Amino acid sequence: MINFQQPPWMFLWLVPAILAASAAILFIMAEVGGWRRLAKTYACREKIDGTTWWMQSGSMGGSTGYGMSLNITANDQGLRIAVVPLVVFFSLFHPPLYIPWEEIQAVRSHMFFYQYVTLVFQAHPDIPFAISNRLAGKIQAASGQRWLEEA
Numbered sequence: 001m002i003n004f005q006q007p008p009w010m011f012l013w014l015v016p017a018i019l020a021a022s023a024a025i026l027f028i029m030a031e032v033g034g035w036r037r038l039a040k041t042y043a044c045r046e047k048i049d050g051t052t053w054w055m056q057s058g059s060m061g062g063s064t065g066y067g068m069s070l071n072i073t074a075n076d077q078g079l080r081i082a083v084v085p086l087v088v089f090f091s092l093f094h095p096p097l098y099i100p101w102e103e104i105q106a107v108r109s110h111m112f113f114y115q116y117v118t119l120v121f122q123a124h125p126d127i128p129f130a131i132s133n134r135l136a137g138k139i140q141a142a143s144g145q146r147w148l149e150e151a
Contacts, residue, residue: 023092030093033064034127041123044098050075051142055084059130072135074143079104079119081129106136106147 030036038060052073058081059065066083069090073080082096103122108115109130117136119129131139140147 019089022089026090027093029064032061034061034124035064035094035097038097038121038124038127039095042097042099042103042121043095044080045096048073048075048078048080048098050080051138053135053138056135057132061127062130072131072139074139076144077101079139079143101143101145101147104147108133 050073052071054071055068056070056072057065057067058070058072069084071080071082071084073082078098078100080096080098083091083094085091099119099121105120105122107118107120109118110116115133116130117133119131121127121129139145
């Protein structure tokens, strides 16, 4: 018979186990995707003035997707990439990044019928950051950058 006055023992270890597994997954995402290496060069805890797009998607390192979990801010000096603040636990291994424009090269790319823009960072060219063409166009317009103009 189940005693409803005390929680079953499995629930006492289930919550910490779920939190530990989630932390491990987030650490692996940050490590494999390259976010942790980018943070060593481009970490930025303070907010910047500029135009912000909330809950955006992107892919880092070619293997780690961030679906609707990024806030992207652009101004005339650079680009800030941060995880959505509502996901506090997520930011544990993903500190906000700020990359100056002179450190960014944008390359138009496509896969099958999907077109996107890959941002390559000078200090870590092996960690590409892919965003949609639409978001890239908005960033370009808000920042005054010319990196997406067609030749």
